[in-house]
Amino acid sequence: METGIACYARGAFLPSKHSTSLVSPPPLSPSFTSKSLKSSSLFGESLRVAPPPRSSLKASKAKNSSLTTRCEIGDSLEEFLSKATPDKGLIRLLVCMGEAIRTISFKVRTASCGGTACINSFGDEQLAVDVLADKLLFEALQYSHFCKYACSEEVPELQDMGGPVEGGFSVAFDPLDGSSIVDTNFTVGTIFGVWPGDKLTGITGRDQVAAAMGIYGPRTTYILALKDLPGTHEFLLLDEGKWQHVKDTTQIGEGKMFSPGNLRATFDNPEYSKLIEYYVKEKYTLRYTGGMVPDVNQIIVKEKGVFTNVTSPSAKAKLRLLFEVAPLGFLIEKAGGFSSDGKQSVLEKVITQLDERTQVAYGSKNEIIRFEEMLYGSSRLKAGVPVGAAA
16 A cells, blocks of 8 residues: 655646655735644654634624624635634644645545455444545644643544643544445445544543534535634535635525435334435435435535434444544534434533443434424424425
8 A cells, every 4th residue: 555645736636656644735815824833753753733823813793792703705714714714723723634634535535445454443444545534634633732642433542642631622533424335436434423532432522612524526625613603614625725715504404305224224223214214205316425424514514404323122333422423513503403312412511431322313304303393302402493395
């Protein structure tokens, strides 16, 4: 396997020889500088991240004293973040992760997936490109200098990244969700959640300060949500290597589009079977790729639809709460949608162990009401809300 990591020079990605570090593009704007950063042997010497936000942020205090920003379509990632949060450490971490996602995008496009490299500790098959993505993301977090602990679905043990506990963060990520379909050229992606401090157990998804996913398809996008900022925000990777803010999603409405995961569970879960039959009878459009990232992303981009992945006695839960379900639940709920494990929001579930797994549904309020009622007979969300889906 060729182990060189992508470089970026004069508007084009180039593979570097005999290198395992990420080299970033030239500065994205005159306000950026790497002088304040120390060189990292792991993550390259020219990564540039946002400087501390200027005191003249475009922000104002709303009546409820929360920070109301004027983030605009067309902003670069760095401009957006400087307006969205005063937390310098969080800005730096998210920019570093954006650098890693950009490089992973290049490697996914050029990866040879003819065989497997190793088996992770969960026993899942792991493609060579998974290993590379995992390495890049750990290096990005270490280079940010604001990550205390990190763990991934491929390395499900806490890794000390050297950052502070006070003012620092802990990050859990799935480096390449859907890696088994890379060879068929389907869309795949990276998922991560950011929690304050030094804990990744005994917490909930609601405690996240940010969550994001990188999507590697016909376009490369970076979908991002912050706890104190309304909406879920899409950034597009431009030819020159910059992330540009292209869309805000603040409401998930009704629409007959469904993505049914783990359909084998319908064999011995009659309630799930009835739910799928309902979607078919009501002539929902089937939009299922086999990858969780694109299936959830389409709900955010299209602002409608429902994703389900349900368990049964013979088809156990595969989706991991920490690495996948909670971060995506954060993105969906910040976008104005809802999530459920059948009885509660997935963001309310306490993460007791790193490998904890769960069933899940994401969608509009009415779709989650239907999901909970059909599986368990009642819904915590129903309070005079109509359940019928719109055409």
